[in-house]
Amino acid sequence: MATTHTEPQETPPLTPAVFHVLLALADGERHGYAIMREVAESTGGRIKMGPGTLYGTIKRLLEARMIVESDERPDPDLDDERRRYYRLTALGQQAARAEALRYAEMAEVARRKRLIGKPARAAQAGGLS
Amino acid sequence: MTPAPTQPDSKAVALSGRLFQRLLAAYPKAHRREYGPAMAQLFRDQCRDAWRAGRGWGLTWLWLRVLPDLVKTSVVEHLSTLKERITMLERLGMLLRPRSAPWLVFSGVFILEFCFVVATTTLITFIMPESYAGTSKILLRPQAAPAPRYTEAKPFASADDSPLIQSQLEVVKSDAVLNKVIEELDLNNAWGRKLLNGERLSTPETLAILKHNLVMRPLRNTGLIEIRAFSDNPVEASDLANAVVRSYCAHGSRMPAAGTGGLALPGVRPASIQTIQTAVPGPRPVRPNKPLNIVLGIVGGLLLASVIGGGLAGLAACLGRKARAAGTHG
Numbered sequence: 001m002a003t004t005h006t007e008p009q010e011t012p013p014l015t016p017a018v019f020h021v022l023l024a025l026a027d028g029e030r031h032g033y034a035i036m037r038e039v040a041e042s043t044g045g046r047i048k049m050g051p052g053t054l055y056g057t058i059k060r061l062l063e064a065r066m067i068v069e070s071d072e073r074p075d076p077d078l079d080d081e082r083r084r085y086y087r088l089t090a091l092g093q094q095a096a097r098a099e100a101l102r103y104a105e106m107a108e109v110a111r112r113k114r115l116i117g118k119p120a121r122a123a124q125a126g127g128l129s
Numbered sequence: 130m131t132p133a134p135t136q137p138d139s140k141a142v143a144l145s146g147r148l149f150q151r152l153l154a155a156y157p158k159a160h161r162r163e164y165g166p167a168m169a170q171l172f173r174d175q176c177r178d179a180w181r182a183g184r185g186w187g188l189t190w191l192w193l194r195v196l197p198d199l200v201k202t203s204v205v206e207h208l209s210t211l212k213e214r215i216t217m218l219e220r221l222g223m224l225l226r227p228r229s230a231p232w233l234v235f236s237g238v239f240i241l242e243f244c245f246v247v248a249t250t251t252l253i254t255f256i257m258p259e260s261y262a263g264t265s266k267i268l269l270r271p272q273a274a275p276a277p278r279y280t281e282a283k284p285f286a287s288a289d290d291s292p293l294i295q296s297q298l299e300v301v302k303s304d305a306v307l308n309k310v311i312e313e314l315d316l317n318n319a320w321g322r323k324l325l326n327g328e329r330l331s332t333p334e335t336l337a338i339l340k341h342n343l344v345m346r347p348l349r350n351t352g353l354i355e356i357r358a359f360s361d362n363p364v365e366a367s368d369l370a371n372a373v374v375r376s377y378c379a380h381g382s383r384m385p386a387a388g389t390g391g392l393a394l395p396g397v398r399p400a401s402i403q404t405i406q407t408a409v410p411g412p413r414p415v416r417p418n419k420p421l422n423i424v425l426g427i428v429g430g431l432l433l434a435s436v437i438g439g440g441l442a443g444l445a446a447c448l449g450r451k452a453r454a455a456g457t458h459g
Binding site for chain 1: 149156160163164166167168169170171172174175194195198199201202203205206
């Protein structure tokens, strides 16, 4: 049985491209173009992945078993059925969560050193202390 | 979520797509085969977005962004492929290096290789169809010369006897002689039953098979011609050889005298033909030669196993030295 690890030190750090792809797939399965759009939108257009970077990252994530190709194909009327959809595995979710915690811990350190202030949205929602 | 193209792509978008497809050749073959179509599709989608956003300028900006990405990632993929190959070699090295000593590698490989070669040779030898031989011999006496005894040393040593043997050998091999054999033994039907499930063979077909199964040769300096027939049946093999002799003797008795034309040229017509040896069914097959094949298999196995075992033991020793050196420096 696979065990779930959530401690950031238990998984190696991820590259930004890998982390962005994992985050894009956190909401559900997507194809390559949708992943690229999601990454661009979530970063305010600052990161636009090229086909080489995106599929190189996907290849490595597949090899690491952090994502898998989905067997289900979309309705041909709604989308191009040749597109390949990918989804997170438990291992991918665990790695993304660990990386997010690692970022959060680093942000907390930066906040304590007064390099950054409290995020307005998080403060309003009573989120991160 | 996905922009389904509702109108045909502009020429610039289509051209960009085709150009990108060509540029995919920069990636390793395996990567291209696996992800090439998806990458091309993604780029076409990006082209449509860029065209909608900024027409020509949008496409230009896209190319300026994608080209460095393509160069960088193609290099990365090639390096990754190279690394995989090196890893495989290292794994092979681990496989050979282990359990240490090269002599152990040599012993293991030697035993495996030797057993494999001997087992294969033996198996093939016993699978091969068996073939029996029937052998007859005839003695030709030349004209105008005292009849020599075939047991005498070199009774046909003179150069004048050679044309007789050669010409008579051709007569023995001739269709006229062999057709009589086919007729006498009813080979069209007999071999038809054996080879074509009862369907009768034509005479040319039977003749071709018969010629393939016959070996005729002169025995040097004796005036003898040896006729050897091969078959999977020992009785049939001897019947074939004897039938060829009978047919040839009958044909010889009908040959015209010297100087009257045909094959009976001066010096090439025998005065008499005598059957020296009649073929009898052989007790054991002549092909395959099982003892010889097995001995050859053992010798070949020893040689091959020594070469391969020695080579791999050398490689193991070399890898072991490298590993020790790396361990010392590391």
